[in-house]
Amino acid sequence: MGWGAAALMLLLPATMFHLLLVARSGPARLLGLPPYLPGPEALWSPWALLLWLTWLGLQAAFYLLPARKMAEGQELKDKTRLRYPINGFQALVLTALLVGLGVSAGLPLGMLTEMLLPLAFVATLTAFIFSLLLYLKALIAPASALAPGGNSGNPIYDFFLGRELNPRICSFDCKYFCELRPGLIGWVLINLALLVQEAELRGSPSLAMWLVNGFQLLYVGDALWYEEAVLTTMDITHDGFGFMLAFGDLAWVPFTYSLQAQFLLYHPQPLELSMASVICLINAVGYCIFRGANSQKNTFRKNPSDPRVAGLETISTATGRQLLVSGWWGMVRHPNYLGDLIMALAWSLPCGVSHLLPYFYLLYFTALLVHREARDEQQCLQKYGLAWREYCRRVPYRIVPYIY
Numbered sequence: 150m151g152w153g154a155a156a157l158m159l160l161l162p163a164t165m166f167h168l169l170l171v172a173r174s175g176p177a178r179l180l181g182l183p184p185y186l187p188g189p190e191a192l193w194s195p196w197a198l199l200l201w202l203t204w205l206g207l208q209a210a211f212y213l214l215p216a217r218k219m220a221e222g223q224e225l226k227d228k229t230r231l232r233y234p235i236n237g238f239q240a241l242v243l244t245a246l247l248v249g250l251g252v253s254a255g256l257p258l259g260m261l262t263e264m265l266l267p268l269a270f271v272a273t274l275t276a277f278i279f280s281l282l283l284y285l286k287a288l289i290a291p292a293s294a295l296a297p298g299g300n301s302g303n304p305i306y307d308f309f310l311g312r313e314l315n316p317r318i319c320s321f322d323c324k325y326f327c328e329l330r331p332g333l334i335g336w337v338l339i340n341l342a343l344l345v346q347e348a349e350l351r352g353s354p355s356l357a358m359w360l361v362n363g364f365q366l367l368y369v370g371d372a373l374w375y376e377e378a379v380l381t382t383m384d385i386t387h388d389g390f391g392f393m394l395a396f397g398d399l400a401w402v403p404f405t406y407s408l409q410a411q412f413l414l415y416h417p418q419p420l421e422l423s424m425a426s427v428i429c430l431i432n433a434v435g436y437c438i439f440r441g442a443n444s445q446k447n448t449f450r451k452n453p454s455d456p457r458v459a460g461l462e463t464i465s466t467a468t469g470r471q472l473l474v475s476g477w478w479g480m481v482r483h484p485n486y487l488g489d490l491i492m493a494l495a496w497s498l499p500c501g502v503s504h505l506l507p508y509f510y511l512l513y514f515t516a517l518l519v520h521r522e523a524r525d526e527q528q529c530l531q532k533y534g535l536a537w538r539e540y541c542r543r544v545p546y547r548i549v550p551y552i553y
């Protein structure tokens with residue numbers, strides 16, 4: 150158990166650095182060796198540290214600004230509910246305004262692309278230090294504040310999965326903040342810097358770069374617009390906050406999810422308008438399924454008699470909650486994952502089919518969602534018992550109709 154966690158703690162950062170190095174190399178081989186191993190001078194930069202800490206501070210300040218709404222989380226073990234500010238979209242807009250002001254005042258945004266390696270390094274370092282502090286904090290937390298997993302007694306495993314469910318400093322919720330702000334907004338900022346750098350190098354950004362930037366901005370904008378929905382995901386309601394999520398949120402998301410744009414900067418790809426239109430259509434289909442499914446479930450969970458969902462067929466469960474068996478949730482058991490995967494395909498297609506590297510996200514994401522689906526299935530079976538079995542009988546496919 151501890152060995153597996155230790156191996157992942159080495160493997161995940163190593164994979165991220167591998168991807169960053171390979172994306173800028175000529176052959177860009179996902180499975181090949183990196184072109185060189187970076188020395189300390191390529192990884193460490195005090196400027197990168199300063200920039201990273203400023204970024205975290207700025208996002209934390211935006212988080213603390215008055216919110217348009219305070220939302221309540223799920224009921225906790227001690228029957229209380231935490232309150233969360235809903236101002237993530239506001240943070241995105243304020244960041245965009247600040248960056249826009251900076252660029253018009255001559256800020257060389259494209260230079261950020263030269264700092265990706267040292268930035269990824271300080272983000273990883275921060276994730277390690279942060280997880281260590283979280284682990285220590287959990288030692289004095291009451292038992293009711295601990296997550297169901299991550300408390301095995303094996304320190305490495307617990308450090309990796311995270312012991313405390315909702316670590317907070319006063320009202321500042323560390324996990325909720327990290328899940329949506331610095332990493333997701335950082336991802337679109339890195340994409341934008343890559344677009345600006347491409348324009349500086351080649352006169353204008355390529356169509357492929359526009360598409361990747363547009364699609365991923367839509368995804369991040371959507372996540373922040375529907376921020377409240379993250380409160381019902383298993384990351385918030387079930388998983389502890391440890392190295393896996395801290396590294397995932399702070400380093401993995403911004404530096405590997407921007408891989409397609411990184412690839413395009415160093416490997417420009419021609420893209421015809423007709424092909425671009427097909428790719429936009431694929432993204433639109435994926436987005437409609439993803440958003441339609443997530444909104445349908447959220448509306449239903451909030452108010453089952455809402456006219457938008459009241460006509461849907463349901464199964465009653467012993468808990469008093471119901472399960473949808475028609476609409477999106479009658480097509481497969483995880484229609485939102487299907488939509489997300491279709492979008493992931495649309496993000497890679499602008500990079501052409503000559504390299505496997507830009508498809509890394511699609512491959513990794515498929516593995517993540519298949520594993521996540523199995524975990525969710527297990528939890529739902531525990532929660533709903535026979536009613537869940539009935540749902541599986543009526544909706545036999547998990548993610549892809551007639552295939553899986």
Ligand SMILES: NC(=O)C1=CN([C@@H]2O[C@H](COP(=O)(O)OP(=O)(O)OC[C@H]3O[C@@H](n4cnc5c(N)ncnc54)[C@H](OP(=O)(O)O)[C@@H]3O)[C@@H](O)[C@H]2O)C=CC1
Pocket residue numbers: 381382383384439443446450470471472473474478482483485486489517521525528529540
């Ligand atoms: N880009 C990325 O890296 C990642 C993106 N995601 C995305 O995040 C989103 C949220 O995913 P996730 O939190 O995993 O899971 P879901 O949003 O799919 O939530 C699963 C929960 O939904 C409820 N549910 C399941 N079936 C039904 C039904 N038929 N009727 C009503 N409720 C049902 C159950 O909870 P209950 O009954 O308690 O309400 C179940 O535990 C997804 O769109 C996913 O694609 C996720 C991970 C990574």
Ligand SMILES: CC(C)=CCC[C@@H](C)[C@H]1CC=C2C3=C(CC[C@@]21C)[C@@]1(C)CC[C@H](O)C(C)(C)[C@@H]1CC3
Pocket residue numbers: 161328329333368371372379382384393394396397398401402
């Ligand atoms: C390999 C590794 C380090 C894995 C850690 C997993 C995390 C990267 C992901 C776990 C769940 C996530 C979610 C999103 C981003 C990736 C992580 C943190 C998410 C914020 C992306 C945007 C979506 O709209 C979302 C808000 C539904 C989603 C929530 C889950």
